[in-house]
Amino acid sequence: MPKQVARRKRKLPDSPYLPRSAKIVEAEMFTDLEMWMRLEFEDGEPIEYRAGQFVELSVYGVGEAPISICSLPGKGDGLELCIRAAGDVTSSVQNFTVGDKVGLRGPFGNGFDMDSIAGKDLLFVAGGLGLAPCRSFILEALNNRDKYGSVSILYGARNPDNLLFRKDLDAWRERQDCTFMLTVDRGDETWTGNTGVITTLFRRIPKIDPVNTVAFIIGPPIMFKFAVLEALGMKLRKDNIYCSLERRMKCGLGKCGHCQIRNVYVCQEGPIFNYAEVVRLREGI
Amino acid sequence: MENCYCAGGDDPAVDKEDEVLPRTVRKEHFGTFVEALMTAYQVMAPVSKGPQFAFEQIESPEDVGKIRMDYDITILPPKKFLMPQYEELLSFSGRGPEGVEAAVSATPVAMLGIHPYDLHAIATIDMAMCQSPPDPYYQARRSTAFVIGLNIDNYANEHQFMADMGTIDPPEGGFDLFLTDLGDRYYMEMGTELGSKRAKDCRVCAPAVAKDHADKQAYDAAKLANFTKRLPYNTRYLPELLEESYDSLIWDAIAKRCFSCGTCTNVCPTCYCFDVQDKPNLDGKSGVRQRQWDSCQLDGFAVVAGGENFRAQRAGRLRHRIFRKGKFILERTGKLGCVGCGRCSQHCVAKISMLETLQQMADQSVTLDA
Numbered sequence: 001m002p003k004q005v006a007r008r009k010r011k012l013p014d015s016p017y018l019p020r021s022a023k024i025v026e027a028e029m030f031t032d033l034e035m036w037m038r039l040e041f042e043d044g045e046p047i048e049y050r051a052g053q054f055v056e057l058s059v060y061g062v063g064e065a066p067i068s069i070c071s072l073p074g075k076g077d078g079l080e081l082c083i084r085a086a087g088d089v090t091s092s093v094q095n096f097t098v099g100d101k102v103g104l105r106g107p108f109g110n111g112f113d114m115d116s117i118a119g120k121d122l123l124f125v126a127g128g129l130g131l132a133p134c135r136s137f138i139l140e141a142l143n144n145r146d147k148y149g150s151v152s153i154l155y156g157a158r159n160p161d162n163l164l165f166r167k168d169l170d171a172w173r174e175r176q177d178c179t180f181m182l183t184v185d186r187g188d189e190t191w192t193g194n195t196g197v198i199t200t201l202f203r204r205i206p207k208i209d210p211v212n213t214v215a216f217i218i219g220p221p222i223m224f225k226f227a228v229l230e231a232l233g234m235k236l237r238k239d240n241i242y243c244s245l246e247r248r249m250k251c252g253l254g255k256c257g258h259c260q261i262r263n264v265y266v267c268q269e270g271p272i273f274n275y276a277e278v279v280r281l282r283e284g285i
Numbered sequence: 286m287e288n289c290y291c292a293g294g295d296d297p298a299v300d301k302e303d304e305v306l307p308r309t310v311r312k313e314h315f316g317t318f319v320e321a322l323m324t325a326y327q328v329m330a331p332v333s334k335g336p337q338f339a340f341e342q343i344e345s346p347e348d349v350g351k352i353r354m355d356y357d358i359t360i361l362p363p364k365k366f367l368m369p370q371y372e373e374l375l376s377f378s379g380r381g382p383e384g385v386e387a388a389v390s391a392t393p394v395a396m397l398g399i400h401p402y403d404l405h406a407i408a409t410i411d412m413a414m415c416q417s418p419p420d421p422y423y424q425a426r427r428s429t430a431f432v433i434g435l436n437i438d439n440y441a442n443e444h445q446f447m448a449d450m451g452t453i454d455p456p457e458g459g460f461d462l463f464l465t466d467l468g469d470r471y472y473m474e475m476g477t478e479l480g481s482k483r484a485k486d487c488r489v490c491a492p493a494v495a496k497d498h499a500d501k502q503a504y505d506a507a508k509l510a511n512f513t514k515r516l517p518y519n520t521r522y523l524p525e526l527l528e529e530s531y532d533s534l535i536w537d538a539i540a541k542r543c544f545s546c547g548t549c550t551n552v553c554p555t556c557y558c559f560d561v562q563d564k565p566n567l568d569g570k571s572g573v574r575q576r577q578w579d580s581c582q583l584d585g586f587a588v589v590a591g592g593e594n595f596r597a598q599r600a601g602r603l604r605h606r607i608f609r610k611g612k613f614i615l616e617r618t619g620k621l622g623c624v625g626c627g628r629c630s631q632h633c634v635a636k637i638s639m640l641e642t643l644q645q646m647a648d649q650s651v652t653l654d655a
Binding site for chain 1: 375414416422557560561562570574579586589591596601612616617
């Protein structure tokens with residue numbers, strides 16, 4: 001009778017599927033559906049990330065979901081997330097509160113090296129929840145203001161109840177060193193600001209030098225389609241227009257295949273793409 | 286029944302060079318060889334499953350007689366041992382981070398009787414899973430696996446096109462041992478040191494002699510004559526042809542028949558996409574996070590929370606699969622995305638054939654100028 005071969009169970013500390021534990025240290029409901037939180041890692045190890053990267057958020061027993069990092073890029077002991085309740089994991093995490101712990105894996109994605117556009121004029125166009133990842137770029141620019149030329153920020157939401165990061169919006173409006181414009185698709189009785197889709201703000205941007213301008217357009221695909229037309233209409237170069245193309249991301253490691261756009265794994269070669277690449281990808285938008 | 290000494294230990298009288306030279310094992314002694322394998326590995330070999338074949342575990346010496354080395358092709362490819370259909374990644378004991386463990390089972394498996402095209406497919410998945418960052422679960426299984434290939438000398442059915450894909454012979458370094466059926470015995474070629482050692486230590490594996498080499502050469506000559514090409518073009522042009530066919534109507538035409546059932550990806554030896562899901566236990570607290578095979582052909586593959594589907598059209602999904610097999614996997618890993626085994630075509634509910642699809646691409650012209 002052949003010997004039974006023993007099943008060996010080994011603990012693999014470096015399994016890329018093992019999340020790090022993170023505690024919620026601050027949380028706020030921005031809207032009925034969107035929750036902002038600041039998290040700190042329990043193991044005391046820092047995390048280093050770039051603008052545009054994301055993490056996989058774990059709620060054990062429910063699953064994992066990819067969430068864009070919305071805080072200032074760099075190296076630190078934590079990060080901020082803005083999470084819309086859209087599925088199982090994101091709905092379940094909204095029951096969590098300060099002191100609760102979740103799992104985080106990452107950072108994943110290519111992110112964007114802001115140093116590469118030092119000296120450029122920056123145009124940020126954020127639609128809806130796109131403001132969350134876009135904020136990471138905006139904070140990097142505003143915190144290193146001297147590194148860049150002019151900074152213009154456009155933000156569009158569906159209605160006043162949907163506005164995210166209100167404290168930041170107020171702060172950006174107050175600043176003298178950037179242009180901030182806000183619009184909602186549809187106002188309410190108390191709304192006194194702009195109404196209309198975000199493309200209506202483009203003609204109000206102070207005169208820019210199209211050759212020297214880099215635009216970041218982050219929002220729902222339909223918004224990106226029209227916003228990029230405006231940007232091209234302003235004579236911006238195709239490869240100076242960036243977007244965040246998101247797909248269903250699961251492993252974050254370029255293996256599970258869900259995030260593929262043709263031959264590109266968004267979790268590794270994206271989610272930040274320039275428009276010239278998007279056109280070449282064909283199935284990008 | 287002769288005893289097989291697989292105890293190891295060097296015989297100083299044997300020249301080191303002999304270790305790489307081929308050996309033979311007579312068919313009546315093959316069971317002894319397999320039984321020796323069973324003392325160190327879980328042996329998976331082809332057995333009959335109704336009118337078809339499957340790789341199953343040989344659990345006891347009595348089951349050795351069930352092994353069908355004359356099988357034509359299995360339903361599922363050998364990837365099921367290296368990347369199981371369900372694989373536990375983590376276990377957790379509650380909602381919190383305490384008690385979360387990454388667990389890997391590394392039971393050594395001997396895969397016996399793997400045809401050359403399946404060896405090529407294993408090499409593809411090896412490359413894909415070891416690309417940065419490497420997958421430790423796959424690596425654990427792959428590094429403890431013992432692979433014994435088995436030669437083939439003819440197509441098994443009309444769906445196969447291994448000659449076109451260059452998979453009638455095994456890949457370099459893609460096996461530990463490689464067997465060729467010479468009628469009353471197997472010719473055994475050495476692939477790795479691990480393979481050589483097992484063969485050298487095995488009393489029923491004798492060094493090959495002139496007649497063995499001659500018979501092997503005759504086998505190779507007959508094999509070459511049987512494996513005629515079935516595509517009208519050299520497959521080195523396949524990535525280009527695919528790129529040109531992106532807007533072709535061929536995809537809609539084929540998709541009309543497709544059910545998006547995912548059978549093709551299920552039986553494909555180079556498919557490795559998976560989903561990761563948490564499975565809570567009945568206590569509502571503990572559970573596992575497991576990965577399981579998934580398919581880009583299923584409607585929900587590219588759906589995100591909120592409902593947007595980034596590949597909602599069946600034709601788009603089908604085109605994506607063909608592009609993966611003929612172009613993308615090759616570009617990303619340097620290894621073949623399709624090995625011409627024909628399983629997808631053989632099992633497709635709608636009888637969609639990879640070979641026919643690739644043949645039709647040669648007839649397609651994107652530019653419609655005369």
